[in-house]
Amino acid sequence: MKNVDFDQFEWNAALIERYNLAGPRYTSYPTAPQFHAGFDAEAYRQALIDSNASQAPLSLYFHIPFCAKVCFYCGCNKIATGDTSRCGPYLERLYQEMDQIAAVVDTSRPVHQLHWGGGTPTFLSHQQMRELMQQTRARFQLRDDDQGDYSIEIDPREIQPDTLPLLRELGFNRMSFGLQDLNLQVQQAVNRVQPREMTEGALQQARELGFRSLNLDLIYGLPHQTPESFAQTVEEVIDMSPDRLSVFNYAHLPERFKPQRRIRAEDLPSPEHKLLILEQTIRRLVEAGYVYIGMDHFAKPTDSLAIAQREGRLHRNFQGYTTHSDCDLIAMGASSISQVGPTYAQNHHDTEGYEAQISQGQLATLRGLVLTQDDILRRAVINQLICHFALDTQAWSRTWGVAFNDYFASELAALKTHEQDGLIEIRPEGLRVTPAGRLLIRSLCMVFDAYLDQPSLGRAFSRII
Structure with a gap:
């Protein structure tokens, strides 16, 4: 067709x-509700072994669950702490998990895609980030030609002047910046004050360093947002000209996510206003030249995501839309989900359960599925x-x-x-x-x-x- x-x-x-x-x-x-405990660590280990026959390239995901401050809207698997020493034991378990995987996976298979998510990966110290990449490179066949998709999630509030140069040196060439909203009242209500200059400065520095695809995350439905205020945020974002945009819907579920209890339901926009915000946002972004990829994603026509869609190569996995449908996705860290051959495998959600199982010499698989x-x-x-x-x-x-x-x-x-x-x-x-x-x-x-x-x-x- x-x-x-x-x-x-x-x-x-x-x-x-x-x-x-x-x-x-x-x-x-x-979908994840179909995962079950009958798919255990041994089943995942066998799936990794079986995947070698395909010689498919690899996509590696590392979940770094730590954040310096809690954002009240957040529903992610994270630990808000000011104690950076907590990263050390977690990283040691990540290295052990890598060892267990590298023992059964053909590590000559090239890593076409790599992603650090969280949490806030840059919560790690510069030395810890350098060490994590070194440990990964020691076990897997990372590309040295800068042609892989090596991405990281960034909180502009938590970076130093030399953080982005370090990430570029380590091999990252794509970034996703959390922004959510530029309106100060909204930012204060969700405990994430982030002036435009902070985000714009990080974007500019990333461009100068040669990062080739930059994404901004927005959220609609947050407290005190109005169609007019969010329209102003969208105009400023268009002016910043990211390569990609994600515009997520805020789901207020305080019974499930404790930080959301700090958000007053009466401060949220009405359902009618939420729909109007979304309609205005989609229209304005398309008018500004962005391609509506689908769901909540937009990209410039020149971005690899839009190109993959035009060429029929776009794919969707646990990280959203991706251009790498041919990869086996091996995810490491607490709560991470792998997709290897005809299987899904999810690690323990909490860091305690994850670290305990890894320390016993077992993969941290909590549940999964054979398709x-x-x-x-x-x-x-x-x-x-x-x-x-x-x-x-x-x-x-x-x-x-x-x-x-x-x-x-x-x-x-x-x-x-x-x-x-x-x-x-x-x-x-x-x-x-x-x-x-x-x-x-x-x-x-x-x-x-x-x-x-x-x-x-x-x-x-x-x-x-």
Whole structure:
């Protein structure tokens, strides 16, 4: 099928109200609620061994859970502390985990992608960051040609003048900066005061050092935000000209995330204002030349993410949209999730459980999943729709040796309602998501999800919009 025009979307308020239910974000399929304790450390170890037969390149993820200060909106797995000494024992366990993995994985497989997330990875001292990269390089085949995607999440409040030069020296060439909002009242309400000059200065320094892709994270739905105030933030962000933008929806769940109890529900924008903020933001970013990649991601047309989407190579995993669909993702650290061959494996969530299991000479796997053939077929459909807004069903049938229309006859019947509502076109050659359907892509993907238990959706997942 011909690629769709990616910088078009249609905001249909009536359809959004009708379909704006809870649903997965599809960073994996099956989604994390399907993971189970029957998939243990030994199962993950065997999956790592089996993966060597493919000789697929590697993507490495390291979770650094420490932050100097807690942001009240945060729902991430993190430890807010001023005690930098806590990093030492955690890093030692990371090195032990690397040893255990390197003992079974063919480490000649090149590492095409590497990411440090958190938490705040730059909470580590410069010496600790240097050591972590050295320990990684000693065990895995890191690239030396600067052609891999080596990225790190940055809090501009927690860097020194020589931090970014060090990261570039260590081999990082991509960065993601937390920003959230530039309005001072909003920043104060979420305990993250970060003047524009601080973020802009870090972006400028990163460009001068040769970082080739810079991302800014924004959050809408925070206390005291209004459509007018967030529109001003978006204008200033456009002026800063990041290569990519993530615009996340704040989900207020104080019963699950203790820091959110510091946010007063009465200070949050109304649902109507949240939708207006999102609509204005998408329109303005597209107008400014950004490509609406999907979900909450935007990129300049020249960015590798937009290029991969145009060329049909975009993929989605636990880190969001990615250009590396061919890699086995090996994730290390507390709560991290790996995707190796037809398996998912998640480490212990808390650092105590993680460190205890690693110190006993075992991989820290808490739960996981081996995909069935049905899972793999459905994952291929969902990934194609959520990344490319179109599916060539005839090509899919040839690739998998399965007649799409027969295998998914009930799903195609269920999609008729979506087609009547103008969200998708069902054609003999395949499926095409309409501009109105792109904002509701999660709803379309849910039709192909064999695990959804409708009564539990609201407890397990956020709303689509």
